[in-house]
Amino acid sequence: MRFCINLMAAGVAILAAGALRAGVYGDTPDARHAWAVHDMNRPRPPVVTAEPGLPPSDAVVLFDGTSLDAWVSKDGEPCKWRIVDGAMKVVPKTGQIQTKQAFGDCHLHLEWASPAEVKGSGQGRGNSGVFLMGMHEVQILDSYNNDAYADGQAASVYAENPPLVNACRKPGAWQTYDIIFHQPVWEGETLKYPGSVTVLHNGVLAQDHWELEGLTTHCRRRPLAPYPAKLPLALQDHGDLVRFRNIWIREIPSRYANTTHGGPAANEADVMALRKETAMKLFAAANPDDQNKRAALSRMLEVVSYDKSEEHMRVVLRLRDAYLRELAGLDTRQIKDRKGEIIAVRNECNVLIRNKVFPEECKLRAELQRIINENALEKKK
Ligand code: MG
Numbered sequence: 001m002r003f004c005i006n007l008m009a010a011g012v013a014i015l016a017a018g019a020l021r022a023g024v025y026g027d028t029p030d031a032r033h034a035w036a037v038h039d040m041n042r043p044r045p046p047v048v049t050a051e052p053g054l055p056p057s058d059a060v061v062l063f064d065g066t067s068l069d070a071w072v073s074k075d076g077e078p079c080k081w082r083i084v085d086g087a088m089k090v091v092p093k094t095g096q097i098q099t100k101q102a103f104g105d106c107h108l109h110l111e112w113a114s115p116a117e118v119k120g121s122g123q124g125r126g127n128s129g130v131f132l133m134g135m136h137e138v139q140i141l142d143s144y145n146n147d148a149y150a151d152g153q154a155a156s157v158y159a160e161n162p163p164l165v166n167a168c169r170k171p172g173a174w175q176t177y178d179i180i181f182h183q184p185v186w187e188g189e190t191l192k193y194p195g196s197v198t199v200l201h202n203g204v205l206a207q208d209h210w211e212l213e214g215l216t217t218h219c220r221r222r223p224l225a226p227y228p229a230k231l232p233l234a235l236q237d238h239g240d241l242v243r244f245r246n247i248w249i250r251e252i253p254s255r256y257a258n259t260t261h262g263g264p265a266a267n268e269a270d271v272m273a274l275r276k277e278t279a280m281k282l283f284a285a286a287n288p289d290d291q292n293k294r295a296a297l298s299r300m301l302e303v304v305s306y307d308k309s310e311e312h313m314r315v316v317l318r319l320r321d322a323y324l325r326e327l328a329g330l331d332t333r334q335i336k337d338r339k340g341e342i343i344a345v346r347n348e349c350n351v352l353i354r355n356k357v358f359p360e361e362c363k364l365r366a367e368l369q370r371i372i373n374e375n376a377l378e379k380k381k
Pocket of ligand 1: 139238
């Protein structure tokens with residue numbers, strides 16, 4: 001218990017120094033991961049409230065039934081579509097509308113309804129569309145009992161990829177799109193990563209991280225080309241009386257922006273830079289002269305799990321020797337009282353050995369294991 005209290009005190013001190021806590025627990029940082037598994041130092045995600053039926057707290061509301069203020073016509077003139085019974089309705093031949101604000105990668109929610117009265121067929125029935133960054137159309141179409149071509153049905157990436165399923169509701173019924181969009185990533189004129197679109201249509205997966213092949217057009221395959229990092233979101237006027245409601249958007253990071261947490265864009269130089277930065281912060285808070293030698297040692301074990309520099313290792317070896325001397329001075333009863341702590345440090349060594357931070361013939365682990373065995377501190381499995 002005393003050990004726990006000491007650790008808690010150490011934890012509070014370190015938290016006050018910079019929200020960092022000691023401990024080697026999961027697999028350590030490596031060449032592609034700046035953080036350990038279950039790392040308490042890893043930044044926590046921002047908190048978002050998400051109440052039923054309401055936009056998430058970090059969403060930009062684009063239409064809530066009361067105002068068209070977020071929208072303009074393509075020519076920059078005020079939006080010519082109309083609000084009817086709390087819904088935004090296409091006014092045919094007034095042209096597409098687009099957001100005043102520009103967006104890049106995003107999570108978009110919108111609800112739409114095709115006219116209850118069915119007119120036309122194929123592409124001529126309840127047609128509109130969501131143009132992500134004005135470039136990539138997720139088709140809106142009354143696809144209910146409507147034999148339109150597959151790559152132009154509701155929730156298709158128009159002219160590119162049909163939806164996985166036709167989840168269209170009856171004409172006039174409100175339907176939902178939840179779209180996760182990532183724009184392509186370019187290095188100059190070279191495409192580094194294709195963009196992608198995921199679409200849930202009425203909660204049903206319709207596009208599963210579809211990697212974009214081109215810019216939307218009609219009849220042709222138009223290759224991808226660089227465009228600005230943020231562009232307005234547009235809704236299509238295809239001459240049909242499609243209605244919209246409850247439109248909100250959340251800006252999200254590129255899947256390729258984070259180069260330090262594994263994933264497709266992991267970069268060893270960036271990972272190492274962040275590991276060194278974290279090690280520096282931990283080292284500054286490590287307090288090697290702490291009377292609690294175990295706590296001081298554990299904090300330094302964590303430091304070297306991020307960055308095994310010569311300077312850090314010199315401190316580790318000094319603390320290791322001091323800790324082992326302290327244990328050597330204890331009688332059997334005292335050793336048993338501290339068995340949890342001794343096993344915990346041995347386990348930290350095991351993690352470091354497993355991750356090749358320490359060699360298999362680690363003296364600290366060997367000595368602690370000897371103490372554990374000689375005093376039968378661990379139940380035989
Ligand atoms: Mg369309």
